Amino acid sequence: MVETRDAAESRREFFRLAAGAAAVAAGAALLDAGTGGRAEAGLPAGAIPAGSDEVLRMTVDLRRALEKKPAERRWGMVIDTRRCIGCSACTVACVAENNLPVGVKYRTVPEVEDGTYPNVSRIFMPTNCAQCENPPCVPAANKVIPGSMKGRVDGIVEIDYRKMKGKAVFAAATKACPYSALSLDEGKAHTAGTPALQPYENRAAVEYGKAWSRKETAGAVRKCHFCAQRLDAGMLPACVTTCTGVAMHFGDLSDPRSLVAELAATGMARRLEPARGTNPRIWYLDDFPEDAGTHPGVKTRKVVSCGSCHEFDEKK
Ligand code: SF4
Ligand code: SF4
Secondary structure, eight states, X not given: OOOOHHHHHHHHHHHHHSOHXXXXXXXXXXXXXXXXXXXXXXXXXXXXXXXXXXXXXXXXXXXXXXXXXXXXXXXXXXXETTTOOXXXXXXXXXXXXXXXXXXXXXXXXXXXXXXXTTEEEEEEOOEEOOOOSSOTHHHHHHHHSTTSEEEXXXXXXXXXXXXXXXXXXXXXXXXXXXXXXXXXXXXXXXXXXXXXXXXXXXXXXXXXXXXXXXXXXXXXXXOOOTTHHHHHTTOOOHHHHHOXXXXXXXXXXXXXXXXXXXXXXXXXXXXXXXXXXXXXXXXEXXXXXXXXXXXTTOSOEEESXXXXXXXXOOOO
């Protein structure tokens, strides 16, 4: 479902005008008006009401989750690779939202080859920090610099930019992370020497509920944080609202009424490298059933366009 600019503006206006509980009630009423099921093959009828706007529904889900205590939320993503067209609008939105400097990427959209000749296909597979439930990066980083990383009660894995600085801690956390989610901020700027460094590059980074000066972020290890600053303001992550194919889904996995919980429970959703026991909070949906490891022609997946990402483990 790709909406027109007018439709997007109307939706933004709706949420600008309708605040807090009023927005939740109004959105829920709109969704209740939907009928039927999601068009894509393989998803159970009724998984998503036809005629409803998924971004609207996820925003309603988000605001319902924000009424709960943080420890009762379980933020997660479901990425539908069948809808991703590889445009990387999400990556650009992430850079803009988080004012990311040269060399720092919170998400990539690698092109992944699937199967073996002659049954080969390629998909785009957006990737970012999965805010693992058992994040191996945290003990690895804290062993080098205590207090560098921690898991928040809502599941977001947080970095303390004042502490987690330098190549040693970056190397330790990167070695532990199965998903290549971390970047080292080397303090570079896009506009350096152009000839003048532009003031916007020195703006504070508002992440993890704090405003970090450029002095604090320079030299630090950085990664996706599910746009925690936007969640705090009742907004979905920037990559989710920007995705042209509406491939990105976000919400509270502990809420069975949420779209992400519904999609994660379809039986088609899988997680990367499950054998590692990290329990990532990102699920992927694609054309293959859960037992895709035995699907003819789908024995392997390898990344063909981005060296910073990993193979897709078909076995859950
Ligand atoms: S994806 Fe990597 S960086 Fe993110 S929480 Fe998991 S192990 Fe840590
Ligand atoms: S959730 Fe936010 S920080 Fe994470 S990849 Fe998406 S836009 Fe970037």
